[in-house]
Amino acid sequence: MSSQFSPAAPFVAAPPLAGPVPRTREIAPADLVVRGLTKSYDGHTPVLRGIDFAVAAGQRVALIGSNGAGKSTLLRCCMHLIRPDAGEVDLCGTRLEGLSANRLRALRSQVGFVFQKHNLVPRLSALTNVLHGAIPRTSFGRAWFQGLAPEALRSEAMHCLERVGLTHVALRRADKLSGGQSQRIAIARALMQRPRLIVADEPAASLDPVAGDEVMSLFSQLVRAEGLTMIFTSHDLTHALNYADRIVALRGGAVVLDAPCSELDVTTLRALYE
Numbered sequence: 001m002s003s004q005f006s007p008a009a010p011f012v013a014a015p016p017l018a019g020p021v022p023r024t025r026e027i028a029p030a031d032l033v034v035r036g037l038t039k040s041y042d043g044h045t046p047v048l049r050g051i052d053f054a055v056a057a058g059q060r061v062a063l064i065g066s067n068g069a070g071k072s073t074l075l076r077c078c079m080h081l082i083r084p085d086a087g088e089v090d091l092c093g094t095r096l097e098g099l100s101a102n103r104l105r106a107l108r109s110q111v112g113f114v115f116q117k118h119n120l121v122p123r124l125s126a127l128t129n130v131l132h133g134a135i136p137r138t139s140f141g142r143a144w145f146q147g148l149a150p151e152a153l154r155s156e157a158m159h160c161l162e163r164v165g166l167t168h169v170a171l172r173r174a175d176k177l178s179g180g181q182s183q184r185i186a187i188a189r190a191l192m193q194r195p196r197l198i199v200a201d202e203p204a205a206s207l208d209p210v211a212g213d214e215v216m217s218l219f220s221q222l223v224r225a226e227g228l229t230m231i232f233t234s235h236d237l238t239h240a241l242n243y244a245d246r247i248v249a250l251r252g253g254a255v256v257l258d259a260p261c262s263e264l265d266v267t268t269l270r271a272l273y274e
Contacts, residue, residue, distance in 0.1 A: 029056065029057040030054045030055060030056050030057060030090070031055055031056070031057050031091070031092055031093075031196060031197045031229040032054065032055040032078060032089070032090070032091055032092075032197065032229070032231065033054045033055075033088075033089070033090040034051055034052060034053050034054070034074075034078060034087065034088070034089055034090075035052055035087055035088045035089075036050050036051070036052060036086060036087040036088065037050070037051040037052075037074070037077055037078075037084050037086070037087035037088075037089065038050055038051075038084060038085050038086045038087055039070075039073055039077055039082070039084045039085050040085055046253055047070050047073050047253050048070050048073060048074055048077065048084070048253045048254075049252070049253040049254045050087070050254070051070075051074060051087070051250075051253075051254070051255055052255065053248055053255060053258055055197075055229055055231055056229075057229055058227055058228070058229055059229055059230075059245050059246060060220060060223060060224070060229075060230045060231075060232075060243065060244045060245045060246070061230070061231045061232075061244055061245065061246050061247070061248060062231075062232055062233075062234055062239070062240035062241075062243070062244035062246070062247045062248070062261075063075070063231060063232065063233045063234075063247075063248050063249075063250065064233070064234060064235070064237065064240050064247060064248070064249050064250070064269065064272075065249055065250035065251055065272070066251070066273050069250040069251055069252065069253065070250050070252075070253040071201075071233045071250055072201055072233065074250065075199055075201055075231070075233065077089070078091070078199075078231075079091070079108060079111060079199065080096045080099075080104060091107055091108075091110075091111070091197075092107060092110050092111075092196055092197065094107055105136075108136075109136035109137065109193070110195055110196040110197060111195055111196070111197045111198070111199055112133070112189075112190030112191070112193045112195035112197070112198045112199070112228075113190065113198075113199050113200075113201075114183070114186050114187055114190050114198065114199070114200040114201075114203050114219075115186070115200070115201050115202070115203070116201060116202040116203065116205045116206050117206065118179075118182045118183055118185070118186045118206075119186065120174040120177075120182055120185060120186060120189075121174060122173070122174050122175035123173060123174075123175065124145070124173065124174060125146060125170065125171050125172060125173060125174070126161065126166065126169050126170055126171070126172055126173075126174060126177065126181075126185050127146045127154070127157055127158070127161065127170040127171060128144075128145055128146045129174050129185055129186075129189055130157040130160050130161055130185060130188045130189045130192050131143045131144070131145075131146060131149050131153060131154070131157045131192065132144070132189055132192075133157075133160070133188075133189040133190060133191070133192025133193040134153055134156070134157075134192055134193070136193060137193075137194070138153070156192065157188075157192055158170065160188040160189070160191045160192045161185075161188050163188065163191060163222060164184040164185070164187055164188045164191075164218060164222070165184070165218075166181060166184055166185065166188065169181060169185075178211070179206055179207050179208075179211060180207055180208075180211035180214060180215055183203060183204070183206075183207060183211075183215050184215060184218065186203075187203075187215070187218070187219055187222065191222065191226070195228060196228065196229065197228065197229045197230070197231070198223055198228055198229070198230040198231075198232075199230075199231055199232070200219070200230065200231075200232035200233070201232070201233050202232075202233055202234060202235070203215065203216065203219060203232060203234075204216050204234070204236065204239060205234075205235065205236075212236070212239070213239075216239050216242070216243045217242075217243065219243070220242075220243035220244075230244075232244070237266050237269045237270065238266065240261070240269070241261050241264060241265070241266065241269070244261055245260065245261060246258070246259065246260050246261060247259060247261055247264060247269070249269070249272050251272060256272060257269075257272060
Protein backbone atom coordinates (compact mmCIF):
# COMPACT_ATOMS: atom_id res chain seq x y z
CA MET A 1 0.00 0.00 0.00
CA SER A 2 1.31 3.45 -0.86
CA SER A 3 2.05 5.81 2.00
CA GLN A 4 2.28 9.51 2.68
CA PHE A 5 4.67 8.82 5.53
CA SER A 6 7.70 11.06 5.24
CA PRO A 7 9.96 10.68 8.28
CA ALA A 8 12.28 13.49 9.16
CA ALA A 9 15.77 13.36 7.73
CA PRO A 10 17.98 11.03 9.79
CA PHE A 11 20.03 12.60 12.53
CA VAL A 12 23.78 11.99 12.51
CA ALA A 13 24.67 9.97 15.58
CA ALA A 14 27.35 11.56 17.73
CA PRO A 15 29.92 9.40 19.52
CA PRO A 16 28.74 8.00 22.87
CA LEU A 17 29.16 10.46 25.71
CA ALA A 18 31.26 8.88 28.45
CA GLY A 19 30.62 10.11 31.98
CA PRO A 20 28.35 12.74 33.48
CA VAL A 21 28.14 16.02 31.57
CA PRO A 22 30.17 18.90 33.04
CA ARG A 23 27.89 21.86 33.64
CA THR A 24 30.18 24.26 31.80
CA ARG A 25 30.36 22.11 28.67
CA GLU A 26 27.86 22.40 25.84
CA ILE A 27 26.77 19.19 24.10
CA ALA A 28 25.90 19.50 20.42
CA PRO A 29 23.97 17.99 18.91
CA ALA A 30 21.85 16.61 21.75
CA ASP A 31 18.16 15.84 22.01
CA LEU A 32 18.21 15.71 25.81
CA VAL A 33 20.54 17.50 28.23
CA VAL A 34 20.04 17.26 32.00
CA ARG A 35 21.97 19.37 34.49
CA GLY A 36 21.78 19.11 38.26
CA LEU A 37 18.35 17.49 38.35
CA THR A 38 16.96 16.84 41.83
CA LYS A 39 13.57 15.59 43.00
CA SER A 40 12.07 14.73 46.37
CA TYR A 41 8.47 13.66 46.96
CA ASP A 42 8.29 14.36 50.69
CA GLY A 43 10.68 17.28 50.92
CA HIS A 44 13.23 15.26 52.89
CA THR A 45 14.26 12.06 51.10
CA PRO A 46 15.69 12.82 47.65
CA VAL A 47 14.69 10.50 44.80
CA LEU A 48 17.10 12.15 42.36
CA ARG A 49 20.39 13.69 43.52
CA GLY A 50 21.94 16.15 41.09
CA ILE A 51 21.62 14.12 37.87
CA ASP A 52 23.82 15.20 34.93
CA PHE A 53 23.78 13.46 31.55
CA ALA A 54 23.05 14.06 27.87
CA VAL A 55 21.61 11.98 25.04
CA ALA A 56 23.14 12.81 21.68
CA ALA A 57 20.94 12.97 18.60
CA GLY A 58 20.57 9.52 17.05
CA GLN A 59 21.82 7.71 20.16
CA ARG A 60 20.12 4.81 21.94
CA VAL A 61 20.57 4.98 25.71
CA ALA A 62 19.53 2.36 28.27
CA LEU A 63 18.74 3.57 31.78
CA ILE A 64 19.24 0.82 34.37
CA GLY A 65 19.11 0.47 38.14
CA SER A 66 17.32 -1.45 40.87
CA ASN A 67 13.73 -0.78 41.89
CA GLY A 68 13.57 2.59 43.61
CA ALA A 69 16.77 3.87 41.98
CA GLY A 70 14.82 6.72 40.34
CA LYS A 71 14.65 5.61 36.69
CA SER A 72 10.96 6.29 36.03
CA THR A 73 11.05 9.51 38.07
CA LEU A 74 14.02 10.67 36.01
CA LEU A 75 12.21 10.01 32.71
CA ARG A 76 9.14 11.91 33.89
CA CYS A 77 11.21 14.82 35.18
CA CYS A 78 13.04 14.97 31.84
CA MET A 79 9.68 15.45 30.09
CA HIS A 80 8.34 17.69 32.91
CA LEU A 81 5.47 15.25 33.35
CA ILE A 82 6.43 15.84 36.97
CA ARG A 83 8.37 18.95 37.91
CA PRO A 84 11.90 18.57 39.29
CA ASP A 85 12.78 20.50 42.44
CA ALA A 86 15.95 21.91 40.89
CA GLY A 87 18.13 21.61 37.82
CA GLU A 88 17.72 22.21 34.10
CA VAL A 89 16.38 20.14 31.21
CA ASP A 90 16.91 20.92 27.54
CA LEU A 91 14.59 18.86 25.35
CA CYS A 92 15.11 18.91 21.57
CA GLY A 93 17.17 22.08 21.95
CA THR A 94 14.67 23.97 24.14
CA ARG A 95 14.97 24.73 27.87
CA LEU A 96 11.84 23.42 29.62
CA GLU A 97 11.94 25.67 32.67
CA GLY A 98 9.48 28.54 32.37
CA LEU A 99 7.62 27.24 29.33
CA SER A 100 3.86 27.73 29.17
CA ALA A 101 1.65 24.64 29.31
CA ASN A 102 0.82 24.98 25.60
CA ARG A 103 4.46 25.36 24.58
CA LEU A 104 5.44 22.40 26.75
CA ARG A 105 2.69 20.28 25.16
CA ALA A 106 3.89 21.25 21.69
CA LEU A 107 7.46 20.31 22.57
CA ARG A 108 6.38 16.95 24.00
CA SER A 109 4.68 16.19 20.68
CA GLN A 110 8.21 15.59 19.35
CA VAL A 111 8.57 12.73 21.84
CA GLY A 112 7.03 9.31 21.27
CA PHE A 113 6.18 7.42 24.46
CA VAL A 114 6.09 3.62 24.77
CA PHE A 115 5.27 2.07 28.14
CA GLN A 116 5.13 -1.37 29.70
CA LYS A 117 1.31 -1.48 29.76
CA HIS A 118 0.99 -0.41 26.09
CA ASN A 119 -1.87 2.05 26.86
CA LEU A 120 -4.00 1.03 23.87
CA VAL A 121 -7.76 1.69 23.74
CA PRO A 122 -9.05 -1.90 24.10
CA ARG A 123 -12.34 -1.61 22.17
CA LEU A 124 -10.80 0.16 19.17
CA SER A 125 -8.94 -1.44 16.27
CA ALA A 126 -5.20 -1.67 15.92
CA LEU A 127 -5.38 0.79 13.01
CA THR A 128 -7.35 3.32 15.04
CA ASN A 129 -4.92 3.03 17.94
CA VAL A 130 -2.04 3.78 15.56
CA LEU A 131 -3.95 6.76 14.16
CA HIS A 132 -4.02 8.23 17.67
CA GLY A 133 -0.33 8.98 17.25
CA ALA A 134 -1.31 11.76 14.85
CA ILE A 135 -3.56 13.56 17.37
CA PRO A 136 -0.85 16.04 18.49
CA ARG A 137 -0.41 17.29 14.91
CA THR A 138 -3.96 17.22 13.54
CA SER A 139 -7.50 17.81 14.74
CA PHE A 140 -8.72 15.34 17.35
CA GLY A 141 -11.67 14.13 15.28
CA ARG A 142 -9.61 13.40 12.17
CA ALA A 143 -7.33 11.01 14.06
CA TRP A 144 -9.67 9.52 16.66
CA PHE A 145 -11.35 6.84 14.52
CA GLN A 146 -10.29 5.11 11.31
CA GLY A 147 -13.68 5.70 9.67
CA LEU A 148 -13.32 9.48 10.08
CA ALA A 149 -9.65 9.77 9.17
CA PRO A 150 -8.67 11.11 5.73
CA GLU A 151 -7.01 8.70 3.32
CA ALA A 152 -3.55 10.25 3.81
CA LEU A 153 -3.63 9.56 7.57
CA ARG A 154 -4.99 6.01 7.14
CA SER A 155 -2.28 5.28 4.57
CA GLU A 156 0.40 6.60 6.92
CA ALA A 157 -0.98 4.51 9.79
CA MET A 158 -0.96 1.40 7.60
CA HIS A 159 2.65 2.11 6.71
CA CYS A 160 3.50 2.29 10.42
CA LEU A 161 1.75 -1.06 10.91
CA GLU A 162 3.77 -2.44 8.02
CA ARG A 163 6.97 -1.31 9.74
CA VAL A 164 6.11 -3.49 12.75
CA GLY A 165 4.83 -6.40 10.64
CA LEU A 166 1.15 -6.14 11.65
CA THR A 167 -0.87 -4.94 8.67
CA HIS A 168 -2.84 -8.20 8.88
CA VAL A 169 -4.32 -7.20 12.28
CA ALA A 170 -5.21 -3.64 11.27
CA LEU A 171 -8.95 -4.11 11.87
CA ARG A 172 -8.64 -6.38 14.89
CA ARG A 173 -9.66 -4.95 18.27
CA ALA A 174 -6.75 -4.12 20.54
CA ASP A 175 -8.08 -6.35 23.31
CA LYS A 176 -7.86 -9.35 20.96
CA LEU A 177 -4.12 -8.95 20.38
CA SER A 178 -1.31 -10.83 22.11
CA GLY A 179 1.03 -8.97 24.44
CA GLY A 180 3.78 -8.85 21.83
CA GLN A 181 1.36 -7.61 19.16
CA SER A 182 0.02 -4.95 21.51
CA GLN A 183 3.49 -3.59 22.16
CA ARG A 184 4.22 -3.55 18.43
CA ILE A 185 1.04 -1.52 17.94
CA ALA A 186 2.25 0.88 20.63
CA ILE A 187 5.55 1.24 18.73
CA ALA A 188 3.65 1.86 15.46
CA ARG A 189 1.59 4.53 17.26
CA ALA A 190 4.80 6.19 18.44
CA LEU A 191 6.14 6.18 14.86
CA MET A 192 2.85 7.70 13.68
CA GLN A 193 3.63 10.65 15.91
CA ARG A 194 6.70 11.39 13.73
CA PRO A 195 8.83 11.84 16.83
CA ARG A 196 12.37 13.08 17.14
CA LEU A 197 12.93 11.23 20.43
CA ILE A 198 11.47 7.93 21.71
CA VAL A 199 11.08 7.41 25.47
CA ALA A 200 10.27 3.85 26.56
CA ASP A 201 9.72 2.79 30.18
CA GLU A 202 10.26 -0.99 30.55
CA PRO A 203 8.87 -1.69 27.06
CA ALA A 204 9.43 -5.47 27.25
CA ALA A 205 8.78 -6.08 30.96
CA SER A 206 5.24 -7.44 30.49
CA LEU A 207 6.25 -9.86 27.72
CA ASP A 208 7.61 -13.39 27.79
CA PRO A 209 11.36 -13.72 27.00
CA VAL A 210 10.91 -14.60 23.31
CA ALA A 211 8.36 -11.85 22.64
CA GLY A 212 10.45 -9.41 24.66
CA ASP A 213 13.54 -10.08 22.57
CA GLU A 214 11.54 -9.78 19.35
CA VAL A 215 9.98 -6.47 20.39
CA MET A 216 13.26 -4.94 21.59
CA SER A 217 15.10 -6.04 18.46
CA LEU A 218 12.39 -4.57 16.23
CA PHE A 219 12.20 -1.41 18.32
CA SER A 220 15.95 -0.85 18.20
CA GLN A 221 16.14 -1.49 14.45
CA LEU A 222 13.29 0.91 13.69
CA VAL A 223 14.79 3.65 15.85
CA ARG A 224 18.11 3.31 14.05
CA ALA A 225 16.48 3.10 10.59
CA GLU A 226 14.42 6.25 11.22
CA GLY A 227 17.44 8.12 12.65
CA LEU A 228 15.64 8.66 15.96
CA THR A 229 16.99 9.12 19.47
CA MET A 230 15.87 6.65 22.14
CA ILE A 231 16.13 6.40 25.90
CA PHE A 232 14.63 3.33 27.56
CA THR A 233 14.59 1.82 31.02
CA SER A 234 15.14 -1.89 31.51
CA HIS A 235 15.80 -4.47 34.21
CA ASP A 236 17.06 -6.86 31.54
CA LEU A 237 20.82 -6.28 31.36
CA THR A 238 21.12 -8.26 28.13
CA HIS A 239 18.56 -5.99 26.48
CA ALA A 240 20.45 -2.95 27.71
CA LEU A 241 23.71 -4.23 26.22
CA ASN A 242 22.23 -5.53 22.95
CA TYR A 243 19.84 -2.74 22.04
CA ALA A 244 21.54 0.44 23.27
CA ASP A 245 24.70 2.31 22.31
CA ARG A 246 25.30 3.50 25.85
CA ILE A 247 24.19 2.68 29.39
CA VAL A 248 23.46 5.11 32.22
CA ALA A 249 23.07 3.41 35.62
CA LEU A 250 21.37 4.91 38.66
CA ARG A 251 21.79 3.91 42.28
CA GLY A 252 20.23 5.82 45.15
CA GLY A 253 19.08 8.55 42.78
CA ALA A 254 22.57 9.29 41.43
CA VAL A 255 24.44 8.36 38.24
CA VAL A 256 27.01 5.70 39.13
CA LEU A 257 27.94 4.63 35.60
CA ASP A 258 27.76 6.23 32.16
CA ALA A 259 29.63 4.34 29.44
CA PRO A 260 29.37 2.89 25.91
CA CYS A 261 27.98 -0.65 25.74
CA SER A 262 31.16 -1.73 23.95
CA GLU A 263 33.06 -1.23 27.23
CA LEU A 264 30.59 -3.15 29.42
CA ASP A 265 29.37 -6.69 30.10
CA VAL A 266 26.66 -8.33 32.19
CA THR A 267 29.04 -9.10 35.05
CA THR A 268 30.07 -5.45 35.37
CA LEU A 269 26.47 -4.28 35.27
CA ARG A 270 25.25 -6.89 37.75
CA ALA A 271 27.80 -5.67 40.28
CA LEU A 272 25.96 -2.33 40.38
CA TYR A 273 23.00 -4.08 42.01
CA GLU A 274 25.00 -5.63 44.85
